[in-house]
Amino acid sequence: MGEITWIATLNLALRALRRNRVRAMLTTIGVIVGVGSVIAMLGIAAGSQQRVADELEKLGTNNVSVRAGSATRSGVRAWAGTATRLKVADAEAIRELPDVVAVAPYVRRPLQVRYRGTNWATEVAGVTPAYLPIKVWELEQGEFFTDWHVERAAHVCVLGYTVAFELFGLKNPVGEVILVKEIACRVLGVLGKKGTSGSGRDQDDIVLMPITTMQRKIMGRTFIQRILVQTPDQHTALRVQQAVRLLMRQRHRLQPNQDDDFRVGSSADLAQASQESARVFTWLLGSIASVSLVVGGIGIMNIMLVSVTERTREIGIRRALGARQNDILAQFLLEALVVSGAGGLLGVCLGIAVALAIGIFSDLPVLIMPWSVGLAFLFSGLVGVIFGLYPAQKAASLRPVDALRYE
Numbered sequence: 001m002g003e004i005t006w007i008a009t010l011n012l013a014l015r016a017l018r019r020n021r022v023r024a025m026l027t028t029i030g031v032i033v034g035v036g037s038v039i040a041m042l043g044i045a046a047g048s049q050q051r052v053a054d055e056l057e058k059l060g061t062n063n064v065s066v067r068a069g070s071a072t073r074s075g076v077r078a079w080a081g082t083a084t085r086l087k088v089a090d091a092e093a094i095r096e097l098p099d100v101v102a103v104a105p106y107v108r109r110p111l112q113v114r115y116r117g118t119n120w121a122t123e124v125a126g127v128t129p130a131y132l133p134i135k136v137w138e139l140e141q142g143e144f145f146t147d148w149h150v151e152r153a154a155h156v157c158v159l160g161y162t163v164a165f166e167l168f169g170l171k172n173p174v175g176e177v178i179l180v181k182e183i184a185c186r187v188l189g190v191l192g193k194k195g196t197s198g199s200g201r202d203q204d205d206i207v208l209m210p211i212t213t214m215q216r217k218i219m220g221r222t223f224i225q226r227i228l229v230q231t232p233d234q235h236t237a238l239r240v241q242q243a244v245r246l247l248m249r250q251r252h253r254l255q256p257n258q259d260d261d262f263r264v265g266s267s268a269d270l271a272q273a274s275q276e277s278a279r280v281f282t283w284l285l286g287s288i289a290s291v292s293l294v295v296g297g298i299g300i301m302n303i304m305l306v307s308v309t310e311r312t313r314e315i316g317i318r319r320a321l322g323a324r325q326n327d328i329l330a331q332f333l334l335e336a337l338v339v340s341g342a343g344g345l346l347g348v349c350l351g352i353a354v355a356l357a358i359g360i361f362s363d364l365p366v367l368i369m370p371w372s373v374g375l376a377f378l379f380s381g382l383v384g385v386i387f388g389l390y391p392a393q394k395a396a397s398l399r400p401v402d403a404l405r406y407e
Contacts, residue, residue, distance in 0.1 A: 027296075027303045028343040031383065034293025035347025035376045036354060042372040043355035045282035047365030062234050063134060064241045066094070066227040066248065067263045085252055085261050088211070091227045093251060097243050099236045104130040106226040107214050113207055114179040115167040122163050124180055124207045126214025134230045142174040142189025145210055153212040157185040160206040164190045180207065181218050241266045290379070296343065297383035300336055304391035307335070329396040336388020337381065344380030348373055 068086050091105040108125040131137075132144055145156050157180065164173050173187045194203035215221060229244060231237045245264045252261055352368055359366035 023303055023307075024339055027299050027339050028346070030296025030299040031293065031340050031343025031380050032296075032347040032350055034290070034296040034383075035344050035380050036350035037292045038290055038376040038379065039348060039351025039368070039372055040354040040358065041288065042282065042376075043351070043366045043368045044358065044364055046369050046372065047359070047367040049279070049282060050367050051365045062231045062237050064229040064231060064237055064244055064264065064266045066090070066229065066244060067265070068223070068225050068261075086224045086227065087222065088224060090248065090251060091224070093247060094227060094229055094244055097240065097247065099231055099240050099243075100229055101232060102130040102134055102230040104128050104134050104228040104230075105211055105224045106131065106228060107211060107219060107221075107224050109214075109219060111181055111207075111218070113163065113167065115173075115176065118167050120163055120166040122160070122205050122207055124209060124214065124218070126209050126211035126219075128211055130230075131208070131228065134228050137194060138192040139189050140192040141172060142187070144208075145188055150210040150212050153216050154210055155183060155185045155213060155217075156188050156210065158189045158191060158208045159187055160191050160204040160208075161193045162202055162204040163207055180209070183213075183217050185209065185213075237266045293376075293379060293383055297340070297387035300339055300384060301387040301391060304332060304336055304388055305394070307332075307391070325396040329392045332392035332395050333385065333388050336384045336392070338384075340380050340384025340388075344377045347380065348377055351376065 066086070086105075088105050091103045094100060095103040104127055106125060106127055108123055110121065111124045112119055112121050113124070114120075128150055129144060129146055132139075139158075140161065142158070144158055145154065148154075149156050157178070159167070159173060159178075167173065167178065168176070174189060176187050177184050178187060179185075191204065191206075191208070197203050209218075211224070215224075229240065231240045241264055245260070248262050248264070249260065254260065352373070355366045355368055358364055
């Protein structure tokens with residue numbers, strides 16, 4: 001079929017739709033609602049998936065954690081963290097493993113901190129400078145302590161946002177001196193807001209000090225409670241986790257029949273499960289929304305079948321004047337495509353508007369992805385072809401003699 005014939009056929013299709021504007025408009029509504037639903041639902045799903053990814057990023061999905069295990073006394077196992085065999089030397093040995101980016105030993109204790117007439121009960125943690133990049137934590141004010149401070153067990157600290165507010169209010173605490181268990185510590189900086197953890201704990205309610213200061217001056221012990229290990233990515237973390245466990249068993253001289261006196265964990269498993277759940281959620285919402293698009297396609301088929309019945313004599317006249325079956329087929333297919341295409345364009349606008357409105361007036365995260373818009377519009381075109389094919393074939397298969405006799 002030549003280009004002019006295609007243009008003429010398209011003009012015939014548009015003319016037929018203009019003659020039945022109300023019917024065409026009602027048919028288009030089904031496609032509009034279908035496409036709009038797909039885009040809005042996929043936008044909500046993509047936003048939720050992004051929020052999950054952001055929360056997991058805060059946890060550090062590429063990190064491995066080694067914690068002190070359970071001590072056993074007289075055959076009775078105590079709670080996790082009671083074993084005291086983790087040392088800074090273990091962290092230094094882990095640093096030599098392949099695929100390990102950084103290592104940060106960690107000790108903590110709940111303590112009361114004071115500034116002049118104000119006091120606050122918080123968690124005081126002894127860490128190294130590697131702690132901050134491993135935890136993906138930024139500084140809001142001042143600076144973090146260095147290896148120089150760690151080597152000299154300096155009396156310095158960095159405050160979490162909550163502690164800084166409770167002790168100093170809106171005042172800049174950098175350079176001020178607070179008391180941590182009667183140890184005077186100069187405030188070097190304030191951490192940026194981290195928010196609550198998945199368990200509901202306020203991560204900003206913390207004071208960070210050099211680990212040597214915490215061990216020697218406050219706790220009076222040489223063991224550590226945790227070792228944080230950073231790896232290049234989430235998949236590497238699973239491999240490093242196994243290597244760390246084998247190394248720790250060797251260093252602690254554990255026999256094959258002995259349980260670990262430590263615990264090795266990673267957020268990578270949680271991240272994989274969460275991402276898989278988010279993908280399933282996305283497909284579920286997309287599938288539910290697609291049902292309304294299929295319903296719109298069924299509406300197109302019904303209206304087109306009615307149109308074929310009403311225009312039987314017109315089809316007979318066209319065939320008698322020389323129109324081929326392919327010409328009739330193309331005309332009715334183009335009518336279905338115009339209806340679904342117009343509905344798709346309007347549906348895209350509706351879907352984006354609804355998604356943005358949901359994001360503004362609710363707490364649901366919304367993220368409009370270009371591929372979801374393209375997919376929804378493409379799907380609307382396929383609906384027009386699939387559900388318009390049968391009526392078009394029915395119209396094309398009419399015998400001219402029978403069509404001309406039809407009343």
